[in-house]
Amino acid sequence: MNIVPLIRSRPRGKVHVRTVTLSHGGGGKAMKDLIDDVFVDAFDNAALAPLEDQARFDLAEFAAYGDRLAFTTDSFVVDPLFFPGGDIGKLAICGTINDLAVGGAKPLYLSCAAIVEEGMTIDMLRQIAGSMARTAKTAGVEIVTGDTKVVQRGACDKLFLTTTGIGVIREGLVLGADLARPGDVVLVNGFLGDHGAAILCARGDMALETPIESDCAPLHSLIESVLAAAPGIRFLRDPTRGGVATVLNEIAEASQVAIEIDEAATPLREEVKAFCEILGLDPLYLANEGKIVVIVPPEQAPAALAAMRAHPLGALAAVIGRVHVGEPGRVIMSTVFGGRRIVDMLVGEQLPRIC
Amino acid sequence: MKYLDEFRDSAKARILVTEIEALVATMDVPHGRPLHIMEVCGGHTHSIFRFGIEGMLPKQIELVHGPGCPVCVLPMGRVDDGVNIAERPEVIFATFGDAMRVPGSRKSLIQAKADGADVRMVYSPLDALAIARKNPAREVVFFGLGFETTMPSTALTILQAESEQVANFSVFCNHITIVPTIKAILDSPDLELDGFLGPGHVSMVIGTAPYEFIANFYRKPMVVAGFEPLDILQSIWMVLKQIKEGRTDVENQYARVVPDKGNAAALSAVSRVYELRQFFEWRGLGSIDHSGVKLRDEYKQFDAERKFSIPNIKIADPKSCQCGEVLKGMIKPWQCKVFGSACTPEMPLGALMVSSEGACAAYYQYGGIKQHVAAE
Numbered sequence: 001m002n003i004v005p006l007i008r009s010r011p012r013g014k015v016h017v018r019t020v021t022l023s024h025g026g027g028g029k030a031m032k033d034l035i036d037d038v039f040v041d042a043f044d045n046a047a048l049a050p051l052e053d054q055a056r057f058d059l060a061e062f063a064a065y066g067d068r069l070a071f072t073t074d075s076f077v078v079d080p081l082f083f084p085g086g087d088i089g090k091l092a093i094c095g096t097i098n099d100l101a102v103g104g105a106k107p108l109y110l111s112c113a114a115i116v117e118e119g120m121t122i123d124m125l126r127q128i129a130g131s132m133a134r135t136a137k138t139a140g141v142e143i144v145t146g147d148t149k150v151v152q153r154g155a156c157d158k159l160f161l162t163t164t165g166i167g168v169i170r171e172g173l174v175l176g177a178d179l180a181r182p183g184d185v186v187l188v189n190g191f192l193g194d195h196g197a198a199i200l201c202a203r204g205d206m207a208l209e210t211p212i213e214s215d216c217a218p219l220h221s222l223i224e225s226v227l228a229a230a231p232g233i234r235f236l237r238d239p240t241r242g243g244v245a246t247v248l249n250e251i252a253e254a255s256q257v258a259i260e261i262d263e264a265a266t267p268l269r270e271e272v273k274a275f276c277e278i279l280g281l282d283p284l285y286l287a288n289e290g291k292i293v294v295i296v297p298p299e300q301a302p303a304a305l306a307a308m309r310a311h312p313l314g315a316l317a318a319v320i321g322r323v324h325v326g327e328p329g330r331v332i333m334s335t336v337f338g339g340r341r342i343v344d345m346l347v348g349e350q351l352p353r354i355c
Numbered sequence: 356m357k358y359l360d361e362f363r364d365s366a367k368a369r370i371l372v373t374e375i376e377a378l379v380a381t382m383d384v385p386h387g388r389p390l391h392i393m394e395v396c397g398g399h400t401h402s403i404f405r406f407g408i409e410g411m412l413p414k415q416i417e418l419v420h421g422p423g424c425p426v427c428v429l430p431m432g433r434v435d436d437g438v439n440i441a442e443r444p445e446v447i448f449a450t451f452g453d454a455m456r457v458p459g460s461r462k463s464l465i466q467a468k469a470d471g472a473d474v475r476m477v478y479s480p481l482d483a484l485a486i487a488r489k490n491p492a493r494e495v496v497f498f499g500l501g502f503e504t505t506m507p508s509t510a511l512t513i514l515q516a517e518s519e520q521v522a523n524f525s526v527f528c529n530h531i532t533i534v535p536t537i538k539a540i541l542d543s544p545d546l547e548l549d550g551f552l553g554p555g556h557v558s559m560v561i562g563t564a565p566y567e568f569i570a571n572f573y574r575k576p577m578v579v580a581g582f583e584p585l586d587i588l589q590s591i592w593m594v595l596k597q598i599k600e601g602r603t604d605v606e607n608q609y610a611r612v613v614p615d616k617g618n619a620a621a622l623s624a625v626s627r628v629y630e631l632r633q634f635f636e637w638r639g640l641g642s643i644d645h646s647g648v649k650l651r652d653e654y655k656q657f658d659a660e661r662k663f664s665i666p667n668i669k670i671a672d673p674k675s676c677q678c679g680e681v682l683k684g685m686i687k688p689w690q691c692k693v694f695g696s697a698c699t700p701e702m703p704l705g706a707l708m709v710s711s712e713g714a715c716a717a718y719y720q721y722g723g724i725k726q727h728v729a730a731e
Contacts, residue, residue: 205476339408341406
């Protein structure tokens with residue numbers, strides 16, 4: 001990558017204590033040691049190493065990929081920090097990569113800001129930084145700038161991460177929630193609700209043991225191959241908080257169309273179905289961290305579906321519904337039972353039912 | 356999912372719907388209006404909306420969504436009392452999730468939590484007892500809610516707390532009983548109901564005998580129904596069959612779960628721990644005699660009402676609210692003056708908008724397909 005070189009040789013600091021204390025946020029040597037030992041060491045790249053207040057880029061590099069920048073930010077406050085299928089670090093990298101990728105952008109650089117509660121162990125912080133570094137490396141993006149703050153016990157919950165990302169959109173690509181047209185097909189790339197169910201289980205409040213893992217994954221390579229196979233794709237979105245139901249409602253509203261989905265065609269893991277059944281939750285509203293909803297014109301739907309299924313993150317891709325003229329803004333589901341019902345936006349958070 | 360998918364089979368559903376249509380076609384529908392069948396239980400309301408059952412039925416049948424959502428019918432004053440307890444600094448207030456949003460006159464439990472009260476969501480009263488064991492210096496109060504379905508688990512938890520001598524555990528008891536409420540609805544002069552689907556989970560505990568008066572005295576058919584969509588369709592067919600044949604019986608469609616005699620162990624725990632209150636206030640229905648239970652004197656050390664000498668606030672339902680008329684089948688949710696305007700799931704005014712099992716909230720969220728989709 002053509003990052004403007006600022007390489008200066010500088011000895012890296014080392015942390016010799018077990019836990020993070022307020023002194024690691026004081027701006028002095030302890031803070032520099034923490035940043036060096038935990039973050040710089042893990043993220044290890046030429047742009048970050050000099051620890052300037054900003055990363056610097058050569059504009060020509062961006063221009064080589066396309067004609068528009070995509071810029072996004074997201075905060076991660078997940079509890080617990082480690083869960084089956086991932087951790088807060090992996091989530092923070094995937095989440096921001098995906099927010100860039102669903103806009104059709106090639107993700108290039110990320111920043112990472114960490115707010116750490118005093119008392120957190122250095123080991124745990126190291127594990128999370130390592131996980132961020134591995135995820136970024138596999139995805140081909142670099143974490144080039146960052147910030148660390150330490151707050152008093154109780155002022156945050158162990159660790160909050162914010163990642164910001166920059167990517168480039170190639171010339172001519174136009175995607176938008178307002179572009180869905182009657183006849184378009186709705187695709188997803190696999191099982192829905194895994195992340196939401198995995199996190200609820202991992203919290204341990206409901207003493208349910210399940211093998212459900214988060215689907216947390218960077219989606220840009222999948223998106224790249226789907227866009228190549230079906231260049232007419234109207235819209236892409238990663239259905240995170242609020243799930244697929246919320247995304248479909250947003251599309252129906254923005255495009256002033258109706259969307260009808262088929263419950264029987266919706267890919268759901270048996271374990272997630274059972275989990276939702278026990279707690280009275282609706283899997284359509286559960287969060288996903290490795291899924292995309294794709295709106296594609298009917299003639300390109302087979303190509304899009306084939307491209308998804310050929311990718312490791314889309315083996316179970318499926319057509320789940322269609323766009324109709326209908327009542328604008330309305331999402332309707334044909335139920336497995338043969339009935340129909342409206343799938344609306346959630347009012348607040350889904351709460352388990354009493355009986 | 357085994358034992359569930361079998362009861363959601365769309366081919367069998369089509370057969371049942373055809374049978375229902377054939378049966379209705381041969382019936383003289385009385386009163387010049389559709390037949391009104393009330394599902395008493397909120398669990399049924401939830402299934403009916405979730406699977407889109409209303410839209411599958413012929414237009415001569417209308418379902419009336421009954422009072423059987425214990426979260427919905429909790430009156431504002433009791434929520435205020437609960438919030439008052441939860442706001443005491445020594446208290447950890449443990450509650451089922453969907454009770455957290457029920458509005459009080461000052462605030463809901465979810466707002467109280469945001470304001471600093473230690474409110475925790477639990478999945479069973481035993482979870483609350485475990486919190487009490489872990490926090491001996493705090494007072495743990497369980498928000499006891501629900502009909503006979505959840506009454507035994509609260510009773511058994513109290514018996515467990517007694518045998519372990521857990522002194523810092525108590526229950527804020529709002530358990531209610533369904534039979535007096537069905538009776539109150541049947542006694543109403545403007546009633547327009549032709550039959551009932553009986554509450555399956557309640558009946559698993561109390562059996563079918565307590566409903567005999569509905570068939571014998573009020574001459575209405577009653578079918579105790581399961582919660583899967585095929586259960587509901589079959590039960591509707593059974594109610595129609597009774598109307599057609601001029602019978603009024605208590606029938607048990609849910610025999611795979613509901614023994615006619617109920618569950619003796621659960622009933623014995625219930626009668627050991629609770630006694631009937633003289634009356635209890637219901638949101639939307641007002642005060643109903645003998646419709647609630649409280650802890651017996653022998654268990655008063657576990658009674659949060661006595662432990663914290665709560666004020667027992669009484670707050671009247673808002674005047675514009677028409678929940679009572681919806682519950683009795685006189686109007687449909689969307690015919691209420693405040694439906695969707697002054698009363699929404701975000702800011703519920705009446706009982707039926709409170710939980711996803713309430714008829715109005717279900718219409719608002721899942722939409723009455725007949726009403727909304729008819730235009731297509």
